[in-house]
Amino acid sequence: MATITVCVPVYNSSIYLKDCLESIRNQTFTDLEIICVDDGSTDNSLEILKEYERMDSRIQLIVQERNMGVGVARNIAIDRASGKFMSFIDSDDFIEPEMFEELYNKAIEKDAEIAICDVNLYTDGGRLNKRKWFTPIEGKATPETLYKNTQPTNKIASLDLIRREGFYFLEGNSDGVYVDLMVAAKNITSVHKPFYNYRIRANSLSSEFRVKNIQESVASCKLLLSNCKDYKEYYEFKLIEALLQLQMVSIKEENHNTYQEARKDLKALQFKKNTYLYSLLKKEHSAPVFWAMINILPRNYYVSSILLRMLR
Structure with a gap:
């Protein structure tokens, strides 16, 4: 052994x-x-x-x-x-x-x-x-x-x-x-x-941002949230982060249906009330980008599409 x-x-x-x-x-x-x-x-x-x-x-x-x-x-x-x-x-x-x-x-x-x-x-x-x-x-x-x-x-x-x-x-x-x-x-x-x-x-799996890959992450986060014993709000935050990423990738791939499904999930989670959104995710982005992520990306497919094209 x-x-x-x-x-x-x-x-x-x-x-x-x-x-x-x-x-x-x-x-x-x-x-x-x-x-x-x-x-x-x-x-x-x-x-x-x-x-x-x-x-x-x-x-x-x-x-x-x-x-x-x-x-x-x-x-x-x-x-x-x-x-x-x-x-x-x-x-x-x-x-x-x-x-x-x-x-x-x-x-x-x-x-x-x-x-x-x-x-x-x-x-x-x-x-x-x-x-x-x-x-x-x-x-x-x-x-x-x-x-x-x-x-x-x-x-x-x-x-x-x-x-x-x-x-x-x-x-x-x-x-x-x-x-x-x-x-x-x-x-x-x-x-x-x-x-x-x-x-x-x-070309590695971990660096490929595709709808299918992010959907797998969302499914994992949902399962982890449903089974969690501690830190429920943190697990919820990880699901929110994955859903926001899914919306972003859906826009890039012009997948409106998947974007809308993620939008419904975010609404059901009342995602803006999650404190880790502000204490953790906000630190990863500039103030304007973070504001757009939580106020425009989850709500407006077409405006978000324009913004993402501008950032390329």
Whole structure:
């Protein structure tokens, strides 16, 4: 039984896959179980995975005949995992050599169920992106520390916590559901170093803003809201944020019906009464843009369309 189970879901990432696997294999913390799930790749990712499985006895390869999505791939690894902690690494990213050693030591020192580290964001061209994707947490998570901080890839989480909560990812590209695990954790700790390197790929699932993708996010947010035990207003805020994004993408794709459906949902939520709209979302935008987002975007398809064209 290894101390840390590492899950690597793989789908058509052959360009970056070797860098990812080498960064995991070369960790200073070596007691790893590495579960790679090929999710129906059509490039040569599977051949690379087979090569590394032969090379490193810690690697277990699971092959899915057809693409089922990153959520399903991660859940397969959760069922197979045997480590004390579990980590999720995307196959087009890479990690620094000390990541697992420092996260594990900090988790043990602080008796924490989740340990998180800072993130470097890189564009396809290798340029460092200044956007922040990390807020340190010590103790219980709060809505303020959860916001834009729930991706699973820069963390280790206790497998006992995962089992206790019956945690699984939703199908599709559903990193945001990790918020449930973070809310449930009794104690979270942080390492203030950028050990996780995330690539912002132009053609990756996480960077594609399409109606279908945002509809999946809305569905996830609705499910999380219906099941939440704590922080109901925060979960509601995340649904509001997803609905506003859905409206914006619907306008860009000239999908009036989807825009109207999102408008009805926002009205039913009485979204302007949500306090996190002002304490969290407002900080992300200039005052004029925020005003337009909550006053024009949810109400007027045609005026919003003109404004979005002006901002391109």
